[in-house]
Amino acid sequence: MTTTEAPHMDVGLVAGAPGPQSVESDVAVSALRRRFGDRLGGAHLDAVGVPVIDVHSGVIHDVLSFLKSDADLSYDLLVDVMGADRGGGRPVEVWYQLWSMEYGRQLRVVCLLPLTGLSIRSATDLWRSANWLERELYDLYGVTFVGHPDLRRILMPENYDEGFPLRKDFPLRGRFGRPEQVRRALNRDIEDVYAREELALAGLLSDEESAHPAFDVPGDMSASDLVDGLEGERMLVNLGPQHPATHGVLRLVLQLDGETVERCIPHLGYLHTGFEKTCEYREWNQVIPYTDRMDYLAPMLYNVGYALAVESLLGVEITPRCRVLRVILSELNRILGHLLWLGTTAIDLGAFTVFLYTFQEREKIYNLHEAYSGARLTTSVTRIGGMLADLPAGWTTACREFAAGVTKTLDECERLLSNNSIWLSRTIDVGTIDGETAINFGLTGPSLRASGVAYDVRKARPYLGYEDYEFDVPVGSHGDTYDRYLVRVEEMRQSVRILMQALDRLPSGPVNVDDPSVILPPKSASMASIDSMIAHFKLVMEGLQVPAGDVWYSIEASKGELGFGLISDGGSKPVRCRFRGPSFVNLGVLPYLSEGSLIADLIAVNASLDIVLGEIDR
Amino acid sequence: MTDARSLPLADAGDGRVDTGVPRSWMTTRVDYVVNWARRNSIWPMPFGTACCAIEMMATYGSKYDIARFGMERLSFSPRQADLMIVAGRVTYKLAPVMRRIWDQMPQPKWCISMGACASSGGMFDNYTIVQGIDQIVPVDVYVPGCPPRPEGLIYALMMVQEKIKGESLADDRLRVESSSAVGRPNLPPEAIQLVAQPFGNSTRQNRMSGIEATSALQRPRDRIERLIEHRD
Numbered sequence: 145m146t147t148t149e150a151p152h153m154d155v156g157l158v159a160g161a162p163g164p165q166s167v168e169s170d171v172a173v174s175a176l177r178r179r180f181g182d183r184l185g186g187a188h189l190d191a192v193g194v195p196v197i198d199v200h201s202g203v204i205h206d207v208l209s210f211l212k213s214d215a216d217l218s219y220d221l222l223v224d225v226m227g228a229d230r231g232g233g234r235p236v237e238v239w240y241q242l243w244s245m246e247y248g249r250q251l252r253v254v255c256l257l258p259l260t261g262l263s264i265r266s267a268t269d270l271w272r273s274a275n276w277l278e279r280e281l282y283d284l285y286g287v288t289f290v291g292h293p294d295l296r297r298i299l300m301p302e303n304y305d306e307g308f309p310l311r312k313d314f315p316l317r318g319r320f321g322r323p324e325q326v327r328r329a330l331n332r333d334i335e336d337v338y339a340r341e342e343l344a345l346a347g348l349l350s351d352e353e354s355a356h357p358a359f360d361v362p363g364d365m366s367a368s369d370l371v372d373g374l375e376g377e378r379m380l381v382n383l384g385p386q387h388p389a390t391h392g393v394l395r396l397v398l399q400l401d402g403e404t405v406e407r408c409i410p411h412l413g414y415l416h417t418g419f420e421k422t423c424e425y426r427e428w429n430q431v432i433p434y435t436d437r438m439d440y441l442a443p444m445l446y447n448v449g450y451a452l453a454v455e456s457l458l459g460v461e462i463t464p465r466c467r468v469l470r471v472i473l474s475e476l477n478r479i480l481g482h483l484l485w486l487g488t489t490a491i492d493l494g495a496f497t498v499f500l501y502t503f504q505e506r507e508k509i510y511n512l513h514e515a516y517s518g519a520r521l522t523t524s525v526t527r528i529g530g531m532l533a534d535l536p537a538g539w540t541t542a543c544r545e546f547a548a549g550v551t552k553t554l555d556e557c558e559r560l561l562s563n564n565s566i567w568l569s570r571t572i573d574v575g576t577i578d579g580e581t582a583i584n585f586g587l588t589g590p591s592l593r594a595s596g597v598a599y600d601v602r603k604a605r606p607y608l609g610y611e612d613y614e615f616d617v618p619v620g621s622h623g624d625t626y627d628r629y630l631v632r633v634e635e636m637r638q639s640v641r642i643l644m645q646a647l648d649r650l651p652s653g654p655v656n657v658d659d660p661s662v663i664l665p666p667k668s669a670s671m672a673s674i675d676s677m678i679a680h681f682k683l684v685m686e687g688l689q690v691p692a693g694d695v696w697y698s699i700e701a702s703k704g705e706l707g708f709g710l711i712s713d714g715g716s717k718p719v720r721c722r723f724r725g726p727s728f729v730n731l732g733v734l735p736y737l738s739e740g741s742l743i744a745d746l747i748a749v750n751a752s753l754d755i756v757l758g759e760i761d762r
Numbered sequence: 763m764t765d766a767r768s769l770p771l772a773d774a775g776d777g778r779v780d781t782g783v784p785r786s787w788m789t790t791r792v793d794y795v796v797n798w799a800r801r802n803s804i805w806p807m808p809f810g811t812a813c814c815a816i817e818m819m820a821t822y823g824s825k826y827d828i829a830r831f832g833m834e835r836l837s838f839s840p841r842q843a844d845l846m847i848v849a850g851r852v853t854y855k856l857a858p859v860m861r862r863i864w865d866q867m868p869q870p871k872w873c874i875s876m877g878a879c880a881s882s883g884g885m886f887d888n889y890t891i892v893q894g895i896d897q898i899v900p901v902d903v904y905v906p907g908c909p910p911r912p913e914g915l916i917y918a919l920m921m922v923q924e925k926i927k928g929e930s931l932a933d934d935r936l937r938v939e940s941s942s943a944v945g946r947p948n949l950p951p952e953a954i955q956l957v958a959q960p961f962g963n964s965t966r967q968n969r970m971s972g973i974e975a976t977s978a979l980q981r982p983r984d985r986i987e988r989l990i991e992h993r994d
Contacts, residue, residue, distance in 0.1 A: 300890075301855045309889055318889030323951035326897050329854035330861060330947055385859055386809060388838050393811050393856060414856045415811055418888040433885065440813035484816070503823035510820075521816060522908055758812050 170195040172217055172251045191457045191695035196252040204255050205265040212270050219244045221583050225277035226709045227285040228720040231312030241696050266292040273586025276732045284310040299413035309421055385414045389492050389747045392757030403742050408735045415761040423721035427687035428454055436522040438759045442481030442702040443523050444473040451526035453697035453708035457690050460529050466655045471608050471646045475639040480509045481702030482632045489751040493570050498557050505553050508546045529663040530656030547643045571626035575737040575749035586729040589704025590631045595623030601700035613642050625752040687716030703727045703754050725759035793930050801926040802832045807843030812850030814877040814909040821912040840866040851879035852892045864899040865944045869937045874918050875901045878908045897954050
């Protein structure tokens with residue numbers, strides 16, 4: 145493993161940093177205009193200066209293909225595909241968020257689809273990361289992707305018949321009453337979800353087998369039918385959704401030949417919580433408690449990222465103390481997330497002690513959380529324009545003590561694992577992926593960096609002043625499970641480094657912006673002055689008003705690039721609140737990594753991807 | 763109980779091995795012994811889904827150490843489990859899985875609903891979350907909190923122990939299961955309709971809240987049953 149400093153990219157399109165003067169002078173936009181001429185729509189810069197270009201749905205595939213393959217553009221990472229419905233019968237928007245590793249540039253391609261013709265060509269042949277992202281759009285918006293190899297519902301049950309939840313005409317609580325929803329849920333045979341298409345996809349339906357009476361059952365069939373039909377040659381095994389090694393309620397359908405995994409089909413959605421729909425019914429600040437509950441392993445990273453995204457829409461500059469404070473909390477939670485990953489992965493591979501060690505350290509971080517926010521893990525620390533409060537007395541000292549102590553625990557864990565022969569044989573050359581394939585799969589975060597790609601949002605598009613901190617981005621050289629372990633452990637050490645620098649430079653001063661239209665005035669002021677009271681009243685009764693606009697903002701979370709796609713119509717609630725959970729896209733690589741390996745290696749690979757189901761299923 | 767020390771020791775001369783343990787006896791109620799054994803060796807089945815599961819893990823960790831209650835032996839197989847701890851939000855997609863796991867657990871069995879989401883749907887009153895797992899499976903103890911602290915979960919476990927203390931083998935009403943209930947909702951549709959009204963939003967109170975005064979001693983289950991009686 146080597147530790148290199150990622151090249152600092154000057155084209156960073158950060159909140160506040162000047163983007164290209166005019167969107168038409170942007171390299172990608174002008175190249176597209178030259179190539180496609182009038183088949184493109186208008187272009188604009190979004191709230192953080194990212195060029196956005198509207199493209200007619202007929203040429204979307206050509207445009208994306210050009211953007212990816214052109215040597216001067218080379219947008220090789222499809223970060224996100226998100227949908228948006230602004231309601232009122234307006235067309236459904238499909239956003240493709242792109243990033244060029246080589247040139248360090250962002251671009252967003254937007255395609256408008258009328259409600260009567262929700263069909264678009266799939267980009268799965270260009271990026272494999274498009275697979276699940278497009279399935280999600282199909283599931284939640286009903287957009288058909290032509291040419292998609294496996295277009296099924298992904299989060300909702302496959303036989304869900306209430307509609308497409310993220311459409312504006314879909315009621316928040318669903319179309320049926322609660323008793324009917326419970327009845328339908330329990331009438332669903334949980335083994336009846338091996339659809340014929342899926343069996344065919346898994347190669348389980350040869351022509352001969354299709355003629356077998358056991359497979360002539362119309363519609364879906366149950367697992368027992370399947371096993372009978374196979375006559376012991378191949379076996380279909382359900383791993384999950386209630387299995388201790390799937391890190392939550394992930395369900396994997398495995399086709400096994402002996403102990404070898406021939407085919408792995410992940411089934412998601414057992415924890416689909418409807419965050420994105422629910423947040424459209426909440427005010428901007430009321431969304432913050434929801435962000436905790438998506439990644440409950442590192443909640444403050446979500447708090448910070450969401451607040452930064454909304455502030456970029458608002459155009460609010462947070463105070464210097466708040467910036468440093470957010471860095472401290474982000475790095476603290478990066479350690480928190482990686483510690484849980486280390487402990488649970490060690491359990492999966494049979495080392496229990498590490499779990500006890502890491503949870504001891506996590507308890508210390510919980511104590512810091514509790515001292516600051518009152519909660520152990522659902523912290524909700526940020527507010528739009530500031531924080532919930534200033535730090536309590538003695539907090540920084542306690543944080544320093546923790547940072548000094550955690551490196552010792554990391555040393556101990558490394559002594560237990562790094563040269564442990566069981567650990568080595570279970571992780572080295574298991575689940576190997578090279579950098580180029582990893583980018584194509586949309587991997588971000590430590591899982592990508594283990595494959596040797598030094599892409600870290602903190603370096604590529606610095607936010608919160610990360611460019612002023614000294615830290616390295618650890619990268620692996622083999623892209624196997626062992627490298628992913630080494631990268632995460634080293635990242636914790638780098639986080640400690642940042643933490644110490646941030647604690648040293650934490651300036652005094654206010655944590656909240658001095659703007660009564662954004663953040664509540666202190667209670668003492670609202671009781672003493674009429675202006676403050678009016679500001680307080682307006683904020684409480686009307687809610688924070690965010691100017692109309694759109695933004696796709698991302699930060700480096702503990703699991704990868706965490707994106708927030710927000711659309712505001714100038715009101716007090718978001719029109720669209722998209723969370724691009726890194727582990728949703730990262731998990732998409734699991735079939736690629738595990739097929740052909742042993743079932744025990746599948747557990748190691750799945751653990752090494754560091755997933756959290758709250759964020760995958762949202 | 764008789765004082766064991768006053769009894770004669772086993773005679774090593776009659777061919778039996780003298781173990782050094784006095785042959786002693788005591789009188790007690792079968793209920794007492796059975797309940798004592800049951801409540802101090804509960805094997806929990808952790809049905810963890812979301813944030814609450816992380817606090818459940820913290821409860822198993824070194825600081826809170828659930829082993830003090832004889833419950834550190836997790837039974838990830840429902841067939842050997844006594845107590846299902848539902849920790850986290852349960853979706854309609856997951857509901858049949860949870861019901862099946864509950865049906866697979868042998869009697870006697872208990873259930874803890876850990877956290878606001880499991881108990882009532884919590885902050886997720888939307889199209890995908892079950893508004894309280896008591897619509898699907900019977901619940902013995904509800905733990906409030908979002909998520910509850912480990913102390914809260916430990917207190918709930920102690921309440922389950924208290925509950926076991928009060929049970930009797932002679933009264934098997936609690937432990938009889940009808941095969942027709944397998945895979946069915948735990949509540950009738952009318953009760954689900956009643957408990958699933960929009961709740962928590964101050965302008966739209968739960969419909970039940972106007973019918974009866976809330977008191978700390980009333981458990982949700984009691985109120986549901988009383989409401990069903992009222993309707994008949």
